[in-house]
Amino acid sequence: MPNPEVEYQRFVQQAGWTKAIRDYACRQTGLKPGDRVLEVGCGEGVILADLAMHPLVRTYGLDLRMPALQFARQKSPRESLLTCGDACHLPYPSVFFDITLCHFTLLWLQYPLDGLREMARVTRSGGWVAALAEPDYGGRVDYPETLAPLGKLQGEALFRQGADPNLGRKLGGLLHQAGLKDIQSGVLGGQWSAPFSENEWAGEWAVLESDLKEDLTGEALGQLRQLDWTARQKGERTLFVPTFYGWGKKA
Numbered sequence: 001m002p003n004p005e006v007e008y009q010r011f012v013q014q015a016g017w018t019k020a021i022r023d024y025a026c027r028q029t030g031l032k033p034g035d036r037v038l039e040v041g042c043g044e045g046v047i048l049a050d051l052a053m054h055p056l057v058r059t060y061g062l063d064l065r066m067p068a069l070q071f072a073r074q075k076s077p078r079e080s081l082l083t084c085g086d087a088c089h090l091p092y093p094s095v096f097f098d099i100t101l102c103h104f105t106l107l108w109l110q111y112p113l114d115g116l117r118e119m120a121r122v123t124r125s126g127g128w129v130a131a132l133a134e135p136d137y138g139g140r141v142d143y144p145e146t147l148a149p150l151g152k153l154q155g156e157a158l159f160r161q162g163a164d165p166n167l168g169r170k171l172g173g174l175l176h177q178a179g180l181k182d183i184q185s186g187v188l189g190g191q192w193s194a195p196f197s198e199n200e201w202a203g204e205w206a207v208l209e210s211d212l213k214e215d216l217t218g219e220a221l222g223q224l225r226q227l228d229w230t231a232r233q234k235g236e237r238t239l240f241v242p243t244f245y246g247w248g249k250k251a
Contacts, residue, residue: 008044008071010207013200014104015046018133021188021245022050025101028184029128029247031057035098038062040087040119041105045072047132048080060097062090088114092122099123101130101247106174107158107167116178123250129180130247133188136168143238146227150208151241157211168244180248190240196232 015022031037033056042048042061045068052059059080063069069082085091087102087109100119106112119129137158140151155165164170172185205228209221216224231237 007068008046008075010203011043011046013203014133015050018103018188018243018245019050022047022103022132025130025132025245025247026054029099029130031099033057036060036096038092038097038100038119038122040090040100040102040115041108042072042080042082043068045069045075045080045082047101047103048072049076052076052080060092062087088118090118090122094121095124095127097123098127099130100127101132103132104134106131106134106171107163107165110162112164112167112170113174113177116174120178120180120250125250127250128247129175129178129250130245131171131175132245132247134168134171134244135165136242136244137165138169139242141238141240144227144231144236147224147231147237147239150212150224150228153212153215154208157215160214161211168242171244171246175246175248178248179251181251183246183248185244185246188243188245196237201229201232 031054036058037051038060039048039051040062042063045061048059048061051057061072061080061082062085064084064086066084069084072082083091087105088111100123102119106115109115116129123129137151137155142148142151158165172183175183175185205225212221228237
């Protein structure tokens with residue numbers, strides 16, 4: 001079973017990557033005091049905690065994993081109403097929320113369109129449904145070329161775990177199929193800072209080693225890790241996973 005603290009730190013890192021688009025989405029959708037906002041697949045509550053910083057916004061979170069929700073309760077700076085449930089069968093009345101969103105969630109759903117349609121169902125007319133981050137490992141860029149196998153292997157590992165590693169490229173079409181209008185979508189940009197964060201690098205490798213332990217020996221993983229470290233020290237490392245976002249208005 002995943003360690004909630006380890007997952008939380010990883011999600012803090014991911015939330016940092018997507019904060020700019022999240023803030024932009026809040027402006028574009030007109031998030032205002034009194035709005036009801038639901039995060040589907042809220043996990044350990046990182047995005048909920050950020051949303052709760054908006055004055056008087058009422059936040060709700062849903063996840064299938066009770067341990068994650070219990071952890072979210074401990075971390076939340078302000079009380080959110082948390083529910084254990086299925087993203088494809090949301091336990092909420094229709095037209096209840098002003099904004100319904102998810103973050104790195106649709107790729108884990110067996111039927112992502114069903115999930116989006118459920119998100120639309122519980123959103124009021126004129127409200128917004130948003131998918132703030134969905135990756136596309138089929139477009140992953142790794143450089144130097146000696147590290148190129150990492151992307152292919154991680155995509156295969158995600159597929160074995162039940163995820164769609166190429167969900168990102170499908171997001172725009174899914175939003176249309178869900179019946180939303182005024183759709184806006186795009187791809188998050190990549191920014192790299194120097195010197196890089198060793199803590200973030202260690203966190204990324206913890207995920208990689210967990211994902212690839214069935215594909216590579218410990219020695220092979222260690223070699224790739226050292227190649228990655230050396231490339232980063234030289235400023236040569238490029239790692240970019242196209243991550244799509246999109247939102248649309250409920251008719």
